[in-house]
Every structure is written in C-alpha cells, then in structure tokens.
Amino acid sequence: MAGSHRASRGGGRAAAREARREKARKRNQTIAAGVAVVVLVGGGGVAALNAFGGDKTPDPKAGSSASDDKPTNSNVLADDKALLDAAGAKTLGATGAWAVTKTADGDSAPDTAFVCQAQRFADPAGLRTWVRTFQNATTKETAVQYVDVSNDKTAAAKTYTSVVHWLSQCTAPQTRLSAGYVTTGVGERGVIAVFGQLPGSKTKYKTVAVTLAGQATIVVEHDTVAAAPPKPDLVLATANTAAKKVCAQSGGCGTGAPVAKPALLPNVDAPGFMASVDLPLLSEINKPWVSAPAAKGNSSGGCEKIDFKKAKALKFGTVTYVTPEAKVPTEFGLDDTVAKFSSANAAASYVTQIRKNVDTCEKNVSNADVKATGTIQTSTIKGKSWKATYDTGDGKKYIYRIGIAGSGDRVVYMLFPVLKELDITDTAFNETVARAVDRSAAYK
Numbered sequence: 409m410a411g412s413h414r415a416s417r418g419g420g421r422a423a424a425r426e427a428r429r430e431k432a433r434k435r436n437q438t439i440a441a442g443v444a445v446v447v448l449v450g451g452g453g454v455a456a457l458n459a460f461g462g463d464k465t466p467d468p469k470a471g472s473s474a475s476d477d478k479p480t481n482s483n484v485l486a487d488d489k490a491l492l493d494a495a496g497a498k499t500l501g502a503t504g505a506w507a508v509t510k511t512a513d514g515d516s517a518p519d520t521a522f523v524c525q526a527q528r529f530a531d532p533a534g535l536r537t538w539v540r541t542f543q544n545a546t547t548k549e550t551a552v553q554y555v556d557v558s559n560d561k562t563a564a565a566k567t568y569t570s571v572v573h574w575l576s577q578c579t580a581p582q583t584r585l586s587a588g589y590v591t592t593g594v595g596e597r598g599v600i601a602v603f604g605q606l607p608g609s610k611t612k613y614k615t616v617a618v619t620l621a622g623q624a625t626i627v628v629e630h631d632t633v634a635a636a637p638p639k640p641d642l643v644l645a646t647a648n649t650a651a652k653k654v655c656a657q658s659g660g661c662g663t664g665a666p667v668a669k670p671a672l673l674p675n676v677d678a679p680g681f682m683a684s685v686d687l688p689l690l691s692e693i694n695k696p697w698v699s700a701p702a703a704k705g706n707s708s709g710g711c712e713k714i715d716f717k718k719a720k721a722l723k724f725g726t727v728t729y730v731t732p733e734a735k736v737p738t739e740f741g742l743d744d745t746v747a748k749f750s751s752a753n754a755a756a757s758y759v760t761q762i763r764k765n766v767d768t769c770e771k772n773v774s775n776a777d778v779k780a781t782g783t784i785q786t787s788t789i790k791g792k793s794w795k796a797t798y799d800t801g802d803g804k805k806y807i808y809r810i811g812i813a814g815s816g817d818r819v820v821y822m823l824f825p826v827l828k829e830l831d832i833t834d835t836a837f838n839e840t841v842a843r844a845v846d847r848s849a850a851y852k
Contacts, residue, residue, distance in 0.1 A: 482535050483657075484623055485557050488513075490653045492553050492628075492646070497542045499645040500630050504546025512539045521554045522629040523603055523614040524578035524685075530556040530625055531567040553650060554627040557658065561622055564658075568597075568620040571627060575601045575616060576673035578685040579696035582606040585685040586613065586637040589668040591644060595621035595651040596660040600640045600668055606689050610635050617647035622659030626650050640668040672846060680746050680851025681727040686843045687742065688836040692829055695734040702726040702743060711769035711776055711796050712762055712810060714745075714821060719758050721747040721819075723851075737827055742840075745821040746848045752816050756790070759814040762821070763792050766810060775799045781809070781834040789815045789845045793838050795826070811841035818848040 488511050497506035512518065514537040519528050521539045529537055535557040542551040556571075558564035578585070583603050591598035598619035605612045610633050617640075619626040628647045632638055648666040655661035675683040678699060687697040708714040716724040724747035731740065749755040769778045777797040784791035791813020798806045807826035812819070822841050824832070832840075 482557075482559070482623075485536060485538065485555060485654065485657055488538060488540070490657055491538055491540045491555065492542075492650050492653070494542070496649045496653070497551060497646065499649055500542075500551055500642050501544065501547060501549065504544045506542050506544050506551075509541045509543050510539075511541075513537065521552050522616060522627050523583065524574045524580050524616075525554075526574045530571050530574075531558045531563060534558045534563065534567065535623070550631045551646075552627075552629045554629075555654060556625045558623050558625070561659070564620060564623045564625055564660075567625045568618065571618050571625055572599055572673060573676065575599070575618065576675060576685070577677055577683055578603070579698070580685075581694050581696055582689050582691075583614075583685065583696075584687065584689050585673065585683070587640075587670065588672045589640050589644075590671045591617070591619070591647070591666065591668050593662045593664040593666040594644065594648045595619035595626070595655060595662050598647065598651075599671075599673060600643055600647070601673055602637050602640070603685070604637060604689075606691055611637075613638055615640065615643045617643045619647050619651045620660060621651045621655040621662075624654045624658040624660070626654055644668045672843075674850070675847060678727055680725075680848055682729070682744055682840075682844050682847050684729065686840070686847065687729055688832045688840050690830060690832060693731050693734045693736065695731050697729045697731055697742075699727050699729050702728040708823075710798065710808070711766045711773060711778060711794075712812070712821070713765045714762065716747050719747075719749075719761075720754070721749055721758075723748045725851075736830060739825055740827055740830055741825070743823045744844050745823075746844070746851045747819045747821070748851055749817050749819065755814045755817050755819050758819055759791060759812055762812045766792075766794050766796070766812070769796065773798075775801065782838045784811065784813045784838050784841050784845075786842065789813055789842055791820075791841060791845070793834070793841060795834075809837050811837060813841050813845050815845045815848065818845070818851060820844045820848050 491511065494506050494508055500506065517528060517537050517539045538555040540553045556567055558567050583605050585601060586604040587602040589600040591600055598617060600615065600617045603614045603616065613632050613634060615630045615638055617628045626647070628643060628650055630643050644666050651662060675681065677683070684697040684699055724745065726743055726745040729742045729744065749758065766778060769776050775798055779795050781793045781795050784793060791811065793809065793811040796808050796810055809824040809826060811822040820841065822844060824837060
C-alpha cells in the first residue's frame, strides 16, 4: 500500500540541528578572533499559528499510518470529478489553453507535488489524496492541485496547519518567501504564499494557495516566470473555484467574496525572528539556510557600539542563520537581533543613535572604511544600511553589511559578513532587514 513508502526523517533532523549549532558556534568564535565586531544573544521559542488557524499539535509524521486510501470508509472525493478541470484552470491566465497533464491518486501520487512539501501525504492517516497537474502550451506555465482528504473535520484542521507550517518553514534550496496573504471567502480559511527562486533578469515564482474545506485540505500552485512577484489574484480565483467543487462533497464552503489580505506566514519556530525562507538567495549556495540560537551577549564593538542593556531595552535576542550543508567558511552567516523597548520613542531614539555611530565611524575608528548602502523606509519602518571594512593592518580586511531599523517599540539590528564570492546586493540586504522588522512584530 501507499503507506509503506513513508520513511521516517526524525534522525536526520536531529543531526542537522547539532550540525548547525556547531557551525554557528565556530562562526562566532572566528568573528570574535578577527575584529571583535559583535557578541551575540540567544533567542527562539514556540507558539501556535493563532490567526492562521493552527494549534500546537505537531505535524503528522511520515510512516504513522499503514495506508493512505480507505475508500470503504467514506465516499468523500472517492473519484476525481471534484478536482479542477481544464476550464477551471482558465482563471490562472486567459492567454492560451490549459490542459490536464496527469491525475494521480494516493497509490501513484509523487513524493512531492508542490514547493516546500515536506512529506508525501499531509495526513498519513487520512482517507485519500489526489494530485492533478496542468500545463499551458502557449505560455509554458504549469500548475498543480493537491487534495488531502482527512477522516473528519478535526483531523483536516490539523492537516491544514501542517501544510501551512511546511510553507512557513520551507527549506527548499534557493527558494525565498516573496509575499504572503491570508484569504477569506475561500473555504473555511486559507493562505497564499509567493515563493521566488534564484533571481536573474527574470525569476521563477511559485504562488501557492492552501485552503481548508471541511474534510479536505486543498493546495493550488501556479508556476510563472516574471520580473516581479505576481499578485495573488489569479491563484485566489482558482483556489476559490477549486474549493467550491471540493466543498460540495467535503463541506466547509466559504462565505462572502474571495479576498487576499497581505500577511506573512507565521514563523512558529522562532516568533519575532525571520524564518529560513525569509533569507536572501545566493547563486553560489544551493543549500537551505537554517537557524540556531546565538551565543549569549549584550554588545558589539566596531562602528555600531550596540549595548542594549545600557539602552534599557526591555528584552533582546539574536538568531544566527547559517548554511551547514554548503561548502562555505564557518564564519559565513547572518545575525538577526531584535530588541523591544518601553515605547516607540525610545526605540526610534536608539535607531537614531546607532545611525549616528555608524555614519561617524570613520572619525572614531581609525581602521574603518564605511559606505552607506541605502535607507530602509516604509509607512511603518525607518532605518539605514552600510558596508563597513575593517583593516587589521596585517594584510587582512573584514567586511560587514550592517543594518539598523525600527518599527513601533522594536529595533532590528542585522550583521552579515561579506566573504569572497559570498555577498548579496544592497537591495537584497535592505529587503532582508525590512523583512526582519516585519517579523519582529511577533517578538513579545
């Protein structure tokens, strides 16, 4: 049966955790031995999905069920008539003609049907799974519909939570979360995530909608190539069409007009900090970023002169992001520090002070060469970034990208060591700082 192919992944995850912690420890020691630019602080935590409809129930593990298909238990989606057809896929784009290329049931479903899928079946103990793929011969675009039917609505809600968690904690190589949305009016609840893969003049985007409808969890993915992230409208319309066909059998039909409201998928593994899928992409690294709590500390040297205790921050912490499976120096990585202050004025004042410290660094630190690399400003975020080079005088130079930005009562400080052929653009760094600030809203 299909269940016999579900291998356990627990031991590999434990080994990866130990590897990334050791990598982070070595990296911190290397930086400290160089120019003593930063001493890091620990962070992390676990929380529920809250507004995204989740709970604290762990993801179902592969191999926990002997079989996926139980057709005698229920007739819900017992055949493929409730799946999207070529006419239903037309909402993905009016140009050209869409066609169904393949339909698979639980026995023949591929191990992965959509981006970030962590295991073959979202509900290994569920009733049945359907996978249908589509292609547009004119535009060369592709799409997929994945439907996992659970035994009851309670199990389906947990299955939905698992799929959302797969997306929010995605570790697909060279894949970054470009945008996220919460949907209403489509099934009982849903989300849309837009993932961009390694950028070039044009980027491959995967727009994924996840919908809960009664006993069914529905995934619709649309793959496109474009110069900018696609809007959610097309996938929203298609997800609504798919949900209406499925909910006629499974229940959980939506009410009201379909709406997609911007919102990042929750990082339940470390609330307040970026998920690995938020990190910038480098063409030289075809391995995923992973996070690890950083070594304890309070301050940094160099240009910034960070001291959160002296600044009377109420709380602060740092998460380090590394790529332990990639062949890179141990000091490669990125540090995301979040500090919470007593008020928005106190946070803004501290950002101003750090900006002044870095802007005037060359006058106060004789071996520093500092260049501004942009301002970071939206309706809710204010900050700045720089590239600082420290010459140790013995032929060695240490280069860092520095970012500081605030929003409300929170301040985000980011540090990225620039190594040979391992750098990102000014724009990519600034976007990462802004994403970190957005994530900091969950830092409590």
